[in-house]
Amino acid sequence: MNSGPLRIGVLGCADIAWRRALPALAAHPDVRLTAIASRDPAKAARFVERFGGEPVHGYEALLDRADVDAVYVPLPVHLHAEWVGRALRSGRHVLAEKPLTASAVETEALVALAASRGLALLENFMFLCHSQHARIRDLVAEGVIGEPRTLTAEFAFPPSADGRNLYDPGLGGGALAEVGVYPLRAALLHLGSALDVLGVHLRVDEARGVDVAGAALLADPSGRTAHLTWGVEHAYRSRYALWGSAGRAELTWAFTPSAAHRPVVRIERQDHVEELTLPAEDHFASAVGSFVDRVRDGVPSVLEGEAVVEQARLVDRVRRHAADAGGPVRPAVPTSAGSPGTS
Missing domain, CATH: 3.40.50.720 (NAD(P)-binding Rossmann-like Domain)
Known part of the structure; x- marks a missing residue:
């Protein structure tokens, strides 16, 4: 090179x-x-x-x-x-x-x-490269909220009229692929990969032929749950919270913070409420830095490897569960070139 x-x-x-x-x-x-x-x-x-x-x-x-x-x-x-x-x-x-x-x-x-x-x-x-998520993980490891029991996550924004790929089923559009993947990845980040899909609802815009909203209930073998909601027909919302045996920690702008935003972690316990203000950070710049460090120096990245595969498998399970439940959900768009292969 x-x-x-x-x-x-x-x-x-x-x-x-x-x-x-x-x-x-x-x-x-x-x-x-x-x-x-x-x-x-x-x-x-x-x-x-x-x-x-x-x-x-x-x-x-x-x-x-x-x-x-x-x-x-x-x-x-x-x-x-x-x-x-x-x-x-x-x-x-x-x-x-x-x-x-x-x-x-x-x-x-x-x-x-x-x-x-x-x-x-x-x-x-x-979003995974923003240090606010590492701070949440540190707080959990320190026992600030006790034993984690439930993650709730919501990501949605208003309808767009600009004809983006989001609304084109032939280009792999739809709210699950565009928006729902964020709460799903947050669940994997904080609860791990052993998540079972218990329930899914995808709402489809029949005129466009794409899903425009969804919700899912996940659980791991220990009984911890994830309650996830997403969509492209809502007022803007981008947050998640971990609720444990002794308290709750919430990020109020979790998935799309601007580079100037100073994240606030809200901690609620029985005897007090606390807000931690973190430094501003550009997560696009952080992701680019992660890529350069991986290429140049072999530094592992949260954006690669088995975590990427686990995310894709979870999205597939969510899609299959919606279809099995009789929901009007279209399958994932096949590529014209077929499997990428290894040749």
Whole structure:
């Protein structure tokens, strides 16, 4: 690999890349954006004008370049398995927007492919890189809330009229894939992977053909539960709380805090209420830093490996449970290229 800055190419010109990910990548001192690819040359040119690098017409052309050590993939989810797989097979490290793929089978194959080739593959669940979640885990370990019994998590926002992939079933849209994955990942983070799905409801917008809201009840073998709610037809809400035998700890802006936000952890116990104000932090910058550290120095990341597979399996179980219960839920969108394979 080049001994200078990590040379990153971008596959796709998505809104999340323009607003949050590329500013964080461009600002990292050990990153150089060398090329940005789009199927629309005008889009690539517009992105390059702001962030630097060279515009590239088509994703394959970017992977043919010699000046790309790693790629960032903000493509619609139905294209992830194909292009993340191609990038890995070309010898590039990958940072991909969540969800990594539309199914656990595809996710398992990509994670195995990356491991077999000694490459970094990170799923950009950037909220996990914010230190506020580590603070919650420390408080639990210190016994501040006693034995954890229940996690409640909610993430929702109002309807959007901008025609994003969220509302397109052919592009892997829907509230579960776009929004519900955040409360699910919070449950895995704090309660572990041995979660059984006890109940699910997904509400489908029949006109659009996508799920727009959902709720799930999970439990682990010890009886700890997770009560999760999400949607794209609500007033904004982004929080979770851990409720234990001796108290409760809550984050009030858990999943999408701004870089200027100083998180507040609210602790409630029988004899007092306390609020801890934490330092502001840009979790997009933290996720980029985690990717660079993983590629450069092999530093393990919360965004990679078995945790990514466990998340995909849990999403699949939630989707199957909704279908088995007779709910009007569509299956995950298959990719046009099939399994990413390991060749």
